[in-house]
Amino acid sequence: MRLAATSLGWRAGSRAIVRDVALEVASGEVFGLIGPNGSGKSTLLRLLGGLLPHACGEVRLDGQPLSALSRREIARRIALVEQQADTAEALTVRDAVELGRTPWLSMLAPFGAADAAIVTECLSAVDMLHLEDSAWSTLSGGERQRVHIARALAQRPRLLLLDEPTNHLDIHHQLALLRLVNRLDVTVVVALHDLNQAMSCDRLGVMEGGRLVACGPPAEVLTPDRLASIFRVGATPLRDPADDAMLFRFHCLEA
Amino acid sequence: MTGAAVSGAFLESLVRRGLPGVAVLAAAILAGVVIGETPLPFSTAVAVLANHLWEAGHAVDPVDAGIIWHYRMPRTLVAAACGAGLALSGVVLQSLVRNALADPYLLGVSAGASTGAVAVTIMGLGGGLIGISAGAFGGATLAFLLVAALARAAGGGPVQLVLAGIAGSQLFNALTSFFIAKSANAEQARGIMFWLLGNLSGVRWPDVSLALPALAVGFVVCLWFVRAMDAFSFGAESAASLGVPVRRVQVVLIGVATLMTATMVSLVGSIGFVGLVIPHAMRFVVGPRHARLIPAVALAGAVFLIAADVASRLLIPGQVVPIGVVTALVGAPGFALILVRNRRRA
Ligand SMILES: Nc1ncnc2c1ncn2[C@@H]1O[C@H](COP(=O)(O)OP(=O)(O)OP(=O)(O)O)[C@@H](O)[C@H]1O
Ligand SMILES: [Mg+2]
Numbered sequence: 001m002r003l004a005a006t007s008l009g010w011r012a013g014s015r016a017i018v019r020d021v022a023l024e025v026a027s028g029e030v031f032g033l034i035g036p037n038g039s040g041k042s043t044l045l046r047l048l049g050g051l052l053p054h055a056c057g058e059v060r061l062d063g064q065p066l067s068a069l070s071r072r073e074i075a076r077r078i079a080l081v082e083q084q085a086d087t088a089e090a091l092t093v094r095d096a097v098e099l100g101r102t103p104w105l106s107m108l109a110p111f112g113a114a115d116a117a118i119v120t121e122c123l124s125a126v127d128m129l130h131l132e133d134s135a136w137s138t139l140s141g142g143e144r145q146r147v148h149i150a151r152a153l154a155q156r157p158r159l160l161l162l163d164e165p166t167n168h169l170d171i172h173h174q175l176a177l178l179r180l181v182n183r184l185d186v187t188v189v190v191a192l193h194d195l196n197q198a199m200s201c202d203r204l205g206v207m208e209g210g211r212l213v214a215c216g217p218p219a220e221v222l223t224p225d226r227l228a229s230i231f232r233v234g235a236t237p238l239r240d241p242a243d244d245a246m247l248f249r250f251h252c253l254e255a
Numbered sequence: 256m257t258g259a260a261v262s263g264a265f266l267e268s269l270v271r272r273g274l275p276g277v278a279v280l281a282a283a284i285l286a287g288v289v290i291g292e293t294p295l296p297f298s299t300a301v302a303v304l305a306n307h308l309w310e311a312g313h314a315v316d317p318v319d320a321g322i323i324w325h326y327r328m329p330r331t332l333v334a335a336a337c338g339a340g341l342a343l344s345g346v347v348l349q350s351l352v353r354n355a356l357a358d359p360y361l362l363g364v365s366a367g368a369s370t371g372a373v374a375v376t377i378m379g380l381g382g383g384l385i386g387i388s389a390g391a392f393g394g395a396t397l398a399f400l401l402v403a404a405l406a407r408a409a410g411g412g413p414v415q416l417v418l419a420g421i422a423g424s425q426l427f428n429a430l431t432s433f434f435i436a437k438s439a440n441a442e443q444a445r446g447i448m449f450w451l452l453g454n455l456s457g458v459r460w461p462d463v464s465l466a467l468p469a470l471a472v473g474f475v476v477c478l479w480f481v482r483a484m485d486a487f488s489f490g491a492e493s494a495a496s497l498g499v500p501v502r503r504v505q506v507v508l509i510g511v512a513t514l515m516t517a518t519m520v521s522l523v524g525s526i527g528f529v530g531l532v533i534p535h536a537m538r539f540v541v542g543p544r545h546a547r548l549i550p551a552v553a554l555a556g557a558v559f560l561i562a563a564d565v566a567s568r569l570l571i572p573g574q575v576v577p578i579g580v581v582t583a584l585v586g587a588p589g590f591a592l593i594l595v596r597n598r599r600r601a
Contacts, residue, residue, distance in 0.1 A: 102498055
């Protein structure tokens with residue numbers, strides 16, 4: 001699904017949190033959003049999902065404006081994994097993932113065997129099937145994050161918005177998730193802090209102070225100058241002798 | 256799966272789960288009718304009901320028949336409707352504001368309904384059952400909006416909501432007292448004070464014809480939105496991203512919760528703790544998913560309030576304890592338990 005956003009903006013009171021962002025993501029592309037804390041990545045993701053009131057600008061999916069779709073129609077196309085979402089309800093892991101089927105169900109189309117199969121498949125995609133009967137409150141941070149991702153997958157979206165999906169995961173599950181995301185036949189916009197992980201995206205967008213200040217293939221976007229000015233780190237590019245991939249070693253500039 | 260197979264399985268599960276519920280409810284209503292200061296045998300009660308429902312023509316003592324049909328039957332039905340309605344209101348509020356302590360009584364909705372009902376009664380604005388209920392609905396809506404706005408302005412946390420509820424309850428209780436002091440004569444005042452504590456002794460058939468429709472509307476709307484309420488588990492924004500039209504669902508569901516609370520308060524006064532304790536107990540039994548929780552809560556609320564009404568008639572021989580006192584005697588310890596359990600989880 002092709003995503004196009006024009007002059008997106010959102011303000012909290014008088015403060016502009018996201019300003020004049022224009023963005024195009026091709027169908028099937030994995031687009032990474034990077035930027036320092038508070039630069040507006042999460043806000044931009046929520047804007048792309050049509051979740052913020054009083055937003056400026058327009059988001060189009062395959063040419064269709066988001067504002068012309070109902071919430072339910074949007075939820076059948078876009079799934080969002082938030083940075084932090086918690087519950088006090090005594091839900092099980094499977095309950096939480098079943099919520100992902102909500103936009104597809106109605107009085108006349110109740111939860112059925114096909115839905116149960118999708119839930120099972122999504123649980124195993126994030127390696128949580130063995131914990132399906134566990135209570136939400138007993139899960140570790142990374143396990144919760146994987147359940148959120150499974151729930152988003154259960155929505156069967158064509159655009160997946162992921163807000164720092166790897167930040168609680170162990171290294172195995174980080175790599176497994178990034179591989180899963182790259183393999184899925186959906187368009188992905190993912191906010192990331194690990195710039196080496198960001199290298200595996202098709203394209204990157206750099207946020208700073210609510211603006212999208214750069215956009216392009218990772219190797220072009222992540223220049224030493226930009227890393228110094230926006231992320232305030234020095235970076236030494238290295239090559240992995242195994243596959244000649246480029247990666248960074250970071251060091252403090254102030255020190 | 257074909258549509259016919261789906262609806263067939265749906266009907267089957269409805270019957271399998273619904274029938275035992277209906278049986279329990281019928282047994283509770285029958286018990287509510289036969290137990291009392293003058294105990295009456297089951298056979299008499301069944302005979303009277305059969306006479307009225309399908310003109311069976313059994314011979315029954317007319318005094319017994321009068322007690323059963325004109326007093327105990329409407330009273331028990333209204334108790335059941337109130338219990339179910341207040342418990343459902345509790346579930347709705349807890350789900351939408353994501354707060355285990357949300358309940359029409361604690362959030363000041365009941366107090367607002369009382370104020371509205373008393374204002375209409377005393378000032379003689381429109382009078383009549385419908386007028387009083389409309390006044391209660393207005394007061395309840397106003398109270399909820401005030402409390403919600405205050406909680407939001409105070410930062411929107413769970414503690415802020417409960418504190419705002421206390422402020423709202425105090426304000427509306429004070430307003431009620433003010434109206435009574437200003438306009439009611441001593442006799443009226445006594446009657447109103449007794450009604451405020453929750454009182455079913457004045458209930459007759461016209462009350463039933465208000466309570467049951469209000470409950471029916473609320474129950475059907477709740478059933479319609481079970482998935483939406485589930486989707487609120489991870490917050491309103493998460494519900495929106497799952498395709499729930501958040502604003503509309505909030506308005507409709509809080510609207511019916513307020514409608515049920517206001518109707519019940521206008522009929523029997525303000526009865527506390529049902530909306531808090533019943534949903535929590537039922538989450539233990541059937542789990543947090545609303546498709547099962549909503550019917551379970553409606554049934555348990557109805558049975559609980561019938562039992563409370565029976566207890567209120569028997570507790571002190573020759574005297575009726577206000578039903579609100581009975582529910583508070585059971586509910587306050589239940590509330591304490593919920594507080595302690597919540598602390599352990601946090
Ligand atoms: N509802 C809001 N009201 C006021 N300020 C807000 C609101 N939402 C976000 N902000 C502010 O907007 C800025 C951007 O927030 P956002 O969460 O988008 O940043 P981010 O890039 O995702 O940061 P992080 O890397 O820490 O996740 C922050 O300074 C935040 O304080
Ligand atoms: Mg963020």
